[in-house]
Amino acid sequence: MREQNNKLALQFKNVDFHYKNDAEEIPILKNMNLSVADGEFVSIIGASGSGKSTIFRLIVGLEELTGGSIYLNEKQVTDRSGKVGYMPQQDLLMPWRTVQQNAVLPLELHKESRLDRRAVDSLLEAFGLKGYENKYPHELSGGMRQRVSFLRATLSGSNVLLLDEPFSALDAMTRLFMQEWLLEQWKEQQSTILFITHDITEALFLSDRIFVITDTPFTTFKEIEVPLERPRRQQDLGNKEVTELKNNLLDQFRMRV
Numbered sequence: 001m002r003e004q005n006n007k008l009a010l011q012f013k014n015v016d017f018h019y020k021n022d023a024e025e026i027p028i029l030k031n032m033n034l035s036v037a038d039g040e041f042v043s044i045i046g047a048s049g050s051g052k053s054t055i056f057r058l059i060v061g062l063e064e065l066t067g068g069s070i071y072l073n074e075k076q077v078t079d080r081s082g083k084v085g086y087m088p089q090q091d092l093l094m095p096w097r098t099v100q101q102n103a104v105l106p107l108e109l110h111k112e113s114r115l116d117r118r119a120v121d122s123l124l125e126a127f128g129l130k131g132y133e134n135k136y137p138h139e140l141s142g143g144m145r146q147r148v149s150f151l152r153a154t155l156s157g158s159n160v161l162l163l164d165e166p167f168s169a170l171d172a173m174t175r176l177f178m179q180e181w182l183l184e185q186w187k188e189q190q191s192t193i194l195f196i197t198h199d200i201t202e203a204l205f206l207s208d209r210i211f212v213i214t215d216t217p218f219t220t221f222k223e224i225e226v227p228l229e230r231p232r233r234q235q236d237l238g239n240k241e242v243t244e245l246k247n248n249l250l251d252q253f254r255m256r257v
């Protein structure tokens, strides 16, 4: 972990959730508990349809819990709309808004945000978007659109960021650069990140811990501590312990295909 403190950024306590389709209930979480420390980087991996995005939708209040409670920064929060930074699978930038206008959307929606518009200028620079403030999304590369989307999530003003497969549409090289860039931003902003990915190597490179969903509905994750110091380099992934971990994880998923 980057810097340890004893605070918890996120907790699920005995959370139940099912979707309802006509008369049918589709159970996803059953009496589920999880804890993420302030400043931690946690990835969630699991088969397609196992419930990864649902966890995020519950945290941001897009779905209602069927039972249990969610705590943000050690406080139970029932109205979680706009309380955490959320980057969904699709970047969802508004095509008619410029980079600047897309980025500041959370400031318009939540006036109590701890960041003001003056902070945006320096963030645009930090996110490699200086000079592109007045461009529209269609004028940007995929990596740049992801950075605008990530900046917008950051401007929620929350210390907790939820990133749902943010790099899945990028080419392999851009993806590696974006991973390194994300770790720099995480360190700079001292945020807590939950990151959904299907890419085991990406999860190993980025995370302090990996939560693996092995079954649905689920009560717990299988938790893996990543045995790598920080700062990390891509070549660290070649070490024996990490390679074994990766092969074990691949075997688990291979058995499920």
Ligand SMILES: Nc1ncnc2c1ncn2[C@@H]1O[C@H](COP(=O)(O)OP(=O)(O)OP(=O)(O)O)[C@@H](O)[C@H]1O
Pocket: 019, 020, 021, 026, 028, 046, 047, 048, 049, 050, 051, 052, 053, 054, 055
């Ligand atoms: N609004 C909905 N109504 C009913 N069922 C849903 C709804 N949204 C998702 N589901 C179902 O809930 C399950 C979990 O969906 P979720 O999107 O959380 O999975 P996921 O692990 O994020 O999948 P992927 O990796 O493919 O994005 C799936 O079986 C999905 O079909």
